[in-house]
Amino acid sequence: MIKNKKIIISFFLIYIIIGSTLSILNGVSHDQYHEQLNWDINFQAIKGIIYGLNNYDILKNYIDRYHGIAFHFISQPFQLILANFVSEINQATNIGGIYISRHFPNFIIFSISGIFFFLICKNQFF
Numbered sequence: 001m002i003k004n005k006k007i008i009i010s011f012f013l014i015y016i017i018i019g020s021t022l023s024i025l026n027g028v029s030h031d032q033y034h035e036q037l038n039w040d041i042n043f044q045a046i047k048g049i050i051y052g053l054n055n056y057d058i059l060k061n062y063i064d065r066y067h068g069i070a071f072h073f074i075s076q077p078f079q080l081i082l083a084n085f086v087s088e089i090n091q092a093t094n095i096g097g098i099y100i101s102r103h104f105p106n107f108i109i110f111s112i113s114g115i116f117f118f119l120i121c122k123n124q125f126f
């Protein structure tokens with residue numbers, strides 16, 4: 001049983017390392033501009049509420065005002081930390097680095113959810 005755990009943990013570690021590397025080496029998809037725009041407009045609205053500015057009116061008139069930004073709360077710190085590094089590796093512009101650096105937290109969250117799915121299935125069916 002211990003040998004199987006070591007194999008499974010080794011597999012997941014190798015998967016995380018390779019996947020993390022590949023996640024920051026791929027390109028920009030067509031919807032990343034819109035995702036960043038959603039974050040920018042929602043963040044401006046949040047700042048408007050806190051500081052008493054009129055930025056919230058922009059969000060009320062925005063077509064995707066109901067599009068959630070919960071993932072952005074997780075991805076923004078990664079984007080701020082990794083953007084310059086990712087820009088240099090991919091020879092991308094600053095905004096391209098911001099877009100591509102969002103792939104890393106996306107991959108990590110997907111991987112963590114896969115691990116929990118595995119554990120749920122293991123406890124449920126085995």
